[in-house]
Amino acid sequence: MSHSHHHAHGHGHSHGHGDVFHSHAPIGKMKQAFFLSFIILAVEVVGGLISHSLALLSDAGHVLTDIAAIGLSWYAMKQSLKAPSEGYTFGYHRSGILAAFINAVSLILIAFVILWEAIQRFQSPQEVGSTWMFIGAGVGLVMNLYLGLGLSKEDNVNVKSAVLHMLGDAAASAGVIVGGIIIHFTGWYVVDPILSVLIAFLIAYGAIGLVRDTIRILMEATPKDVDLKKVAEAIQGVEGVRGVHDLHVWSITSGKNALCCHVTLDGTATIGGSQAMLREIEHRLLHLGIGHCTVQMEDDGHPHAKTMLCDGSEPAHDHHHARVAETAHGHAH
Secondary structure (H helix, E strand, O other): OOOOEEEEEOOOOOOOOOOHHHOOHHHHHHHHHHHHHHHHHHHHHHHHHHHOOHHHHHHHHHHHHHHHHHHHHHHHHHHHOOOOOOOOOOOOOHHHHHHHHHHHHHHHHHHHHHHHHHHHHHHOOOOOOHHHHHHHHHHHHHHHHHHHHHHOOOOOHHHHHHHHHHHHHHHHHHHHHHHHHHHHHHOOOOHHHHHHHHHHHHHHHHHHHHHHHHHHHHOOOOOOOOOHHHHHHHHHOOOOEEEEEEEEEEEEEOOEEEEEEEEEEOOOOOHHHHHHHHHHHHHHHHOOOEEEEEEEEEOOOOOOOOOOOOOOOOHHHHHHHHHHHHHHHHHHO
């Protein structure tokens, strides 16, 4: 049975890798954040129009992306609770990653719009009323801190993307308040577009990091918190295992890592012995943050790649996979 695929499911054992999708509490918080953000938007738009403050309107633009971000995250979290199906065997967890990617790209676009408007203001400065700047930015600061800090401990890239919107907006609101104070006492209206530029860079900085994180997951890159060499050493450290190849580790979603690999045995193990080795491999991988693994066990005579990774450069290895696939297809009929 050396060609068997063994599945170990470590769901429920997070070992520091929280899975927000198994809890309904964050979904309720996201719903609350979604509706409260409309209040922030209304106050800042009204305040920005009355005071002629580009900084406050920029902050309102950021709030608009907050609403989209939170709405997408809320929808994605509800989707992720759906059970796996024949069409989506890993479930719907990737919907959250797609939502986070859309959120991040939207932030970058908003940052460019704010920069463009700020350039126009530098060329033609406008008088700005500080009172409504205080009111609008004050409401945004308090409510975004309340919402953002309430979700900040969730260990999930999708929730983090929404939290980044909220905390970034809180920081921007604080900047607008400081700007309002300066304008009130000095009448230096150029502070308003300067603040807008700073807000734009703040938005873009966080968004670029999010784009990188989501692309890594969508490209099935090795998770940042997983050391591939340590994973290989942990597997090879199991008694009876001679080597590991075709090693792949990826994230289904944030905090939910998976692995598949082939391991070469010394050829003396019984079926019972190989099962004991498999359980030990599963145990070691769980402590390395990998809760779902598929391990194919082989003997030394089995054609395999010469390196830990499968790069497609071994003809014998490729032919082996073709024969296995052909055999499997034959059995299916």
